[in-house]
Each structure stands twice: as structure tokens, then as C-alpha cells.
Amino acid sequence: MVAFMTAQLTKTAGLRRTLRQLAAIAGTTVTESIQQPVAFLILLSAVLMTLLVPVFQFHRFSEDGRLARDSGLSCMLVFGLALAAGTAGRSVAEEIARGTAAAVIGKPVARATFLLAKWLGVLGVVALFWCGVTAATLVSERCSAHFLTRGDFTGYAADPVTLLLAFAGTGIALATAAVRHYMWRRRFGVSAFLGVMASQVLVAAVSGFYNRFGQLYPLVGEAACEGCGGGHAHGAARLVFYHPELNLRVLPVALLVLFALAVFSALATALATRLQTGAALAVCATALLFGLAGDSLWAVAPLLSVRGLAAGLLPDVQHFWLCDAIARGGQVAWRYVAEAGVYALTCCALFLTVGCAVFRERDLG
């Protein structure tokens, strides 16, 4: 009994130590990664491209919001992939080349722990990026022209106030980062990355205090909910204090994109044990291409064939790309999101297991 208890305590202590190691390495990876200018520039590119969509929209076929939403989600996937591959390359491949990885592995840290922590770190950076771009996508959709009919107005109405706020928020975030760098020599990249992300979340939240015509709440009845697209009725006498006209049905779809990014982060981390950033990015891009074309490529292939094996080994990105599902008021069920999460986790486990096996044989000298 004592021996059993001792064994359990040892196991628990070992687990605790592993968890502490995971947290320490992952935390350092996040901090180091967002210090790099490239991380901030990727986030800025994705946010600007998402916010620019309403600026360049001139056709009114009731599809403006959808175009903005799809563009935002596309930016999320493509730029997120670049960020994941870049971060993995820098935090794994470059650390191996520089000898930093050898210094860590030289401590009582298992290689599997190291790789898992690196993946968690990459995922952390991607998750921060995801928050910013999801908020920008919600804002961009709100700012696109919506067709409205009410007593004194019939036609398309955009939301220039929120769009201006979103651009101003980005500008203020950059200016704040610059001031912090100038006055207190804080790292510009970190301040700018977190600032741009926070500014978009803040604008999305603040936009709930006024409607798309710029009228501040509290408002009553129809005026309270101009063009929110929610398709719900408002009581004539109901006073509304806060009403974000954001299409929150985007959230599960965006979450699915995050799952896809988690899978590509795992793939990139595994690849980075052997390949440099550029090569890992190219392989991930190919996997994305095949993953998106999976339906056409592998649908009818027998399991025991090259195409069938490819279908089994490559992640089917179509599972994570459900933009069309919310096109005409549709909704993605949370049960589906959970199932997709399990699928993503399985893919991550597969890639990381292969990565660990490859990393075990890698010379770190």
C-alpha cells in the first residue's frame, strides 16, 4: 500500500513537473513569438485586409455582408497558416539550429514534452491572432451595406462609424505601441500585436452602444435594432441599452477555422523538427490545397490505394470550412463543432506523434 502510494505520489510529482515544464516552454514560445515583427505584420495584414473589404464593395446584391465574412474567414485561414508555419519554424527549427533546443533538452525535459510545449506555444500565438481576426470579421460584416426598410428609409445602409472606429483602433494601437517603445523602450512588436488584437475586440464590443445610423442607445422599438440581421422582432415599447449588431453565427464557423489552424500548427511543428520555415510552409500549403480539394480527389478512392491512404492521412479541411452553412440565416450546430474538435484533436495527436518519433532521432549538436 505504501509502495503504491509512493508510486502514485511520484507519478503525480512527475506529472506536475511535466505540466510546469509544458507551461514554461509554451509561455516562453508565445512571448518570444509575438516579439517577432513578422507575427505582428501577419496579424496587421489579416485585420487590414478584412476591414478593407467594405471599403472596396460597390455592388449591392445583398451579398456584401457575406463577402466581408467570407473574406475575413479566408484571411484567417491563409494568414493563420502562414503564422503557424512561421512561428513553428522559428521556435523549433531555428532553436535547433541555434542550439537553444539543445540547452533545453539538456535539462530533464523529455523531447516529447518539448515538442508538445512548442505546439501549445504556437497554438497560443495562433489563438491570439484568431481573436483579433474574428473580431475584425464581425466588425467588417456589420460595416458592410445591409438592405433596410423602415418608415423613413428604404435602401442599403453601411456602417461607416464602426469602420472608422476599427481603423482608428488599429491606428491608436500602433501609436500606443510606438509611444511605449519611445518612452519606456518596450518591445514594439509585442505592444502592437496585443494592441491591434485588443482594439478589434474592443471595437466589436463598443459597437453595441449605437446602431448603424450612429444613434446612441438607449433606443426603443425598431430603431433599436437597425439592420442587425437577427430576424427577430422587437417590442414597440422595449427599451434597448446595448445591442451589438454582430452576426454571432460566425463564431462557430470561426472556431472551426481555429481547429484547422490547430491541425496545421501541429503539422508545422512536426515538420519544423526536420525542415526550415519556408519548406514547412510550402508543405502546409500543399496539405491545405489537398485538404480543400479532398472531396473531389479522394471521395471515391478505395481505402487501400494511394488516393485512399492520402485521404486517410491528410486532414479534410472541408470539415472546418463551413462559410456557406451560415449564408442564408443558417447556423452551425455546436454538436458539429464539438465533433470537428475531436477530429482536429485526433489529427493533431497523429502529427505530433510522428513529429516526436522524428524528433527523437534528430541530432541536436
Added chain:
Amino acid sequence: MCGGVTASLRRTGGVAGLAVRAALRTKTVAALLVLLAVCVAVLPGVVKGDGTPEGELQILLTYTLGFAFGILCLSTLWAACALFAAEIDNARMQLSAVKPVRAAEFWLGKWLALLCLNALVLAAVYAGVYGQMAWRMRRNGWAEADRPVSRHAAHPVLPTPKEEAREAYEVLRRQDALPKGMSKAAVLKTLEAKADEKYDVINPGEEVRWRFRLKRPVGVKKAEPVTVWIRFDTEFSTREHVTGVCSLSVAGQPERAVKVDLDDFTQNEIEFAVDTRAFTEGTTGTGGLRDFEVAFRHTGNAKRVSALMLRFRKDVELLTPGGTFGANLARAACVQWSVLALLAGFGLTLSACFSLPVAAFVATLLLALTLVGNSVVQAVSEDDEKEWGNRVGIWISRGVSAATRPAMRAEPLTALTRGERLEVDVLGRAALWNVVWLPALFAIAGCWVLRRRELADTD
């Protein structure tokens, strides 16, 4: 002097050779080549066509080549952004910079390396697509009419948009109706753009005629097909059934006109070919045919059918044989290669100015803005401009389009798909702008920065 030039060429060659070696020995380039190979080999099989040879050709020429070119554009741009920036960042530039090599030689060497690599890769991609096409033609037994062609395209004999703009400007000036607050150049530019997009409206029962003068006579020694191609739109962009009669005749011989009845306009396009023997049989002339006239009469019922609209400067063409399709494919590759040369030059200059992430960010953002801007300019209407919310986007798009139009004017994939020969002047213009003039400007800027930039880090 001569020895100096030879030594300079050797140095430039040395820099280029190193960049080529670096590219060929990195896994990134190998992965890129695999991606391109997959694109050429797999994409045509993945994208679902409409089952017709025309559809298959469209997929091969537009999707496959377009996708491969897109990948090459991005990789060229990013590789160029890395060439100086990464070498400066990892201090390798220090060893080269202390040698007697001028900034221009560094710039030129690296640019030439990218040009050589792009030429090789582009040639492989085009050869792959050509091979796929030949294989599909043999496998599916495409009819002669379905096979890809290369044809000279002639447009109606009309004053150029520039001439028409000048005339319209004079009229406005005489009437004192020139817009206030706009410079002469801006007014002329607007008028020219309007002239280029000008529409002919053909009401039911009306007939329009266009005269053509070919640069090269047809039917000199043998019979050759002359193809009439017209694209139109109905007044309200509807797909209604419109009927008409189209005729092709040699100028001065209206009695020999070949008339074609048309009543299937679902594609909003008319295309028919006439053999030159229809005009030369029974005549003794051997000089070939050069002047033609195309007439179109709208025969629809005025009460039920709307008018037709067509941009007569762009939407009416007379097509005559112009070499082989393979040669046209090679010409398209040359045009795309020139665009890659321009991107390489642009990326190299950014690379001399900034660190790699910043250079790549600026390059990608400007590339995206160029693509969006040029699409917006084509799609935007006067009504769009009236809304103040649209104006920022339109101004940015027009600015970007004006700056990049000379470089982007040639559309090789559209020409390939439509079977139009890419003429020497198009190739020349692309070469002049994309390989000589703009890269020279970028080189001057890049070398200026390189000479002033500190190439070592701090202690």
C-alpha cells in the same frame, strides 16, 4: 575599360551564380517545385469542367496556368524580399560587401538569378500544361474546330480613344462646358477612358457596320479562315432571345457578302468563320484580302426584345490565322516571365530597404492592393462614385490602377483562351515596362539605399 566591363560581368555572374545555387540547394525551393508539379499534374483533374473540350481548355489555360503563375508571383516576390534582407540579417553580406563589388552589381546579379530560375520554372510549367493538353486532345479525340488556335485580332477602323478624347475636349472647350477644378490632363484621361468603354446601342431593326483593315493580308497563296467575333450585352443584362443577321464582306464587294443568321445568343457571343475562297473565287487578284466590312442587323421584334449594347472598340474583332498555338503559348510565358521580372525587381528593392518581415509585408499588401484596385476600376460605375462612402475605395483603386496599368496591360491567359495571338507590340511593351524601364527605376532606388545602408550590426 573593356577589362573593367568584363570584370564587372564576372562579379555580377558570381553573385547570380551564388543566388541560383542557394535556391537549388534549399528545401523551400524543392517544396515549391513539388507544389507547382502538383498544380500542373493534379489540378486539371480536380477542377470539374463542363465536359466540353472548350471547358477543358479553359481549365488548363486559366485555372492551371493562373494558379501556377499566382504561386510563382508570390514566391518570386518573397524570395526577392529575402535576398538582401536575409543576407544582411545573418551577416553574410559583410563578407561580400567588403569585396570590390558595386551595389548595382549585387542588385543585377540577384535579379538575373531570379530571372533565370523563373524562366526555367515557367518553361517547365508551360511544357507540362502543353503536354497535358496534347494528351487530352489525343485521348478525347478533339475535333479540329475544338483545338486551340492562335489568331491575329483586328479591331474596327476608328479614331483611337486618345484622338476621340482630344476631339471631345475641343468641343467641350468651345462650348465652355469643361468641368471646373480639373486639369486638362485629368479631363483628357477621363474622356479617353470613356471613349475606350463607349457603347453602340443597336435597337431592333437597326443595322451597324464596322470596317476592318488587317495588318497582314489573308488568302494570298492559300485559302484561310476569317473569323468574326462579337460580344454584346442586352440593354438590361437579360438572357433574352435575340435574333440577327451578321454579314462579312470584302470592302467594295458588298455583293459577295457572306450572311449568317443567328438566333442563339445565350452566350452573348457571336463567332463564325468564313473561308477566304468565298471572296476570291472567280477573281484574278493574288495580293490577298486586307479590307473587310462586318455588318450586324438586329432582327428582333421591337415590342418584345430590348436593344443590344456592345463596346465597339473591344467587343468586335476579326480573327485571322496567326501561327501555331504552341508559339502563342511560348509568347504568353514570355509575358508572364516579364511580370515576374518586375516583381523580382520590386522585391529586391524592398529587400534593400527593409528587414525581411517588413519587406514581405509591404510587398504582399501592395500586390493585393494592385489586384483589388485593378478589378475595382473595371467594375466601378459612375453611380458607385456618387456615394461618398465609396469614394475612398475608388480613389485608391484608380491610383493603384494608374500606377500599375502599363505593367498589367497584357492579359496573356485571356488571349490564350480566346485563341488570340499575342502580338509583337504587346510583347515589346511588356518587355520594355516590366523588364527594362520599371526594374531600372527599382534598381536605381535599391542601389541608392544599399550604398547608404549600414551592412553590419552593432558590436
Added chain:
Amino acid sequence: MAMDTKNVIETRGLKKTFLDFWRRPTVEAVKSLDLTVRQGEVFGLLGPNGSGKSTTIKMLLGLLHPTGGELRVLGARPDDMRAKARIGYLPEVSHLHPFLTPRETLRYYASLFGMTRVEAAKRTEELLAMVDLAQASDRAVGRFSKGMARRVGLAQALVNAPELLVLDEPTSGLDPIGCREVKDLVRILAKTGVTVLMTSHLLADVEDVCDRVAILDGGVLRAEGKIAELLRQPDAVRFLIEGLDDEAAESLRLELEARAGRRVRQDYPAMSLETFFLQVVAKEGRARDFALAPFLARPAAGQREGGTCAEA
């Protein structure tokens, strides 16, 4: 102030202040440095970390731009192409292209001097033999040990048979045999008229090969002169007598003390660890020399204008 064009390196009031992104001064790396290096001498630049040695060297090579003062290298500005054609440089870290072999590396750098293929190939083979890398000439440099990479770096610095050789920590990463070889090479090059400017943390190395040294600290020149003069203790005399037993030595010491009226110290000289190490490996037959023939046979400086370098 007029500068003497006969001096190979001459600086007057040379300053370098590094600026941050906002153009604010961060570090004053070099403060008003006056330095002269004459033709044919081996000059050592010494100083602790951050003293401004590498910054000075990088300014001499045109890699960094001075904030103030004047600077002449081989009678010209550092960015002058004719001057660059006569300089060889070995940086502190070799910074070689990892995917190239030593042969490709040397041919590449030879091409940057405008050499023809034949000239470049000949020179490459000579240098590969010199640094004893002929056997490894087809392996990628990225897979080399630090010492081997250093040898390639040294070879590339000599590819143009330079008149001025700038060596930043030349013995860094080399084993004692390699260190000795580099020092021998420097001595031989100096005999053929090459001017050498070197920095090193290993003071013994500098002492072994340099004619004159300058000591920098905090960007300021603290001392400069010939080593013998700087190190000489003018009020002390040392005798070295071989084959004397302890008793005789003690009696001699007492005699000297009585004569001089001062205390006399007695010690037993030992060979340096480097000499001992080299003797041991020489017994094992592993010591070897650089193949220095190409350098012993090279023409004296000043006779090589327009030689292997097209623009020289």
C-alpha cells in the same frame, strides 16, 4: 587635417555613435579615435568586450558609417572599389554560405574580385592546400566544425592576395595547432610586405605576432606603441643561466643582493603551455604546417598592381 597617404590606415577623430529607431543615440562605441597603421607592420587592436574594436574594423571596411572624423584606408575612402580590391577580411564569425563547398566558396569570392575562371580555379586550389582542406573541399561548409569553417574563412580573406589583411579574432575557434599556423602565416605575410590589422582576446597571440598594438577601452584609445616598449620594465634586469644547481644559484643570488643593495628574486623559467602542447603533438606526428609556398613566393606589395585583381 591632412592625412599621410603612405599610411595604410589612418584615422583622425573617428567617432561612431549607434542610434535607435527614433534616431536617439544609444551607444557611443568609438570616441575620437586617432590611429595610424604603417605599411608592412602587424598591428594589434586590443580591448575588452564592447571596447569598440569590431566597430572600428567595420568602419575601416565601409560596413559601418562613421558619425564623425576622418578615415583613410590604403589612401582612399573605405567604399572606394580600388581600395577594396586590395583588402582581405576575416570576420569574428566566418558567416559562410552553408550550402556551398569550400571550393565553391573560394571560387565565388574570387569571382567577386573579377578573376577569370582559370585564375579563380588556380587560386582556389592553392588556398585549399594551404588551409589543409583539399580533402574536404567537396563537403558543404554548413557541416564543418568551427575550426574548419575558420580555415575556409581565412582562405577567402586571402583569395585576392591582399595588401591589407584585417583579421577579427583570427584564432577564435582554432585548436593550438591551428592558432600556431595562423600566427606563422601572419608572420610570413608580414615579411612579404602585407600589412596586417588584427584583434584578439588572446593577448599571448598578439604578443607573439604584432609589431605594434593599440588598446581600446570604452571607445577611447588608452595606449599605443611597440609591444617591446610598452611591456619593458626599465628598472629591472633578468639573467638566464642554464645548468646551475640550487646551491650555486642561491650563492649567486646572495652575491647579487650584496652587490646591488636590493632584493633579488630567483625563479625557474618554464616553457609556455602552447610550446609544450606543440612539442607533444609533434612527437605524435600530428603537427603540420600550412602550405605557405604561394605566399612565400608572392611578389612584394606595390609590385602587384593589376595582378590577379582586374581593377587593382
